[in-house]
Amino acid sequence: MPPWMKLVAITLDCPDPLALAAFYEQATGLERHPDSNPDFAGLSGEDGLLLGFQRVDGYRAPSWPGQTVPQQLHICFRVDGDLDEIEARLLESGAHRPDHQPHGDKARVLTDPVGHPFCILR
Template identity: 60%
Template sequence: MKLCAVTLDCPDPLALAEFYQRATDYAPHPMSDAEFAGLIGPGGFFLGFQRVDDYQRPQWPGPASPQQSHLDFAVPDLDEGEKRLLGLGAIKAEHQPNEQRWRVLLDPAGHPFCLVIEGEQG
């Protein structure tokens, strides 16, 4: 079994796809539209974004609208990775449980994701 795709709910699939495309350099899927957009990564991995009416941003940490899941991205340097993603529109989460080992950021739709040092994930 091989994980081949992850899809995130959001209010604007094209905007969120653009954020992650700029962050990862994954290729835009040619069939993307306002309802469902996607990116194609290494080995054909698919990162999708689907529009949801009345989308509720995740709250991290918080039980009212929990994160449900999150993505981790390996970077060579936490400070440089954080700076780059903040420049693309990410927001640094207030709660940082271990800022020396990883950084928790929020994408433009509010999904939490982590930056980890390459080779130290898992």
């Protein structure tokens, strides 16, 4: 049976869509959607998936691993290369590394510049 739905977009809340899109654009190499603006920015993948960023007034960053402000979304990225090197590049670009690292050497949990957790894994 064919799928009933195809995933075409994932959208993250944030205080500054263009700034968060720039972080993920640099990290992933995805291309900025031409209609990006201060209220909604997007990055387009080759497979048609759009990673979107929408402005939310009063945005509150998730508190991972705690749930005072739930994470609501967790993205994982498979990477080629050395995890330490890739982590260092992401940290230089504005990511943060929480103390809690539940995956050992297999993956790293980072947070983007506005607090959304994401993993990089081999």
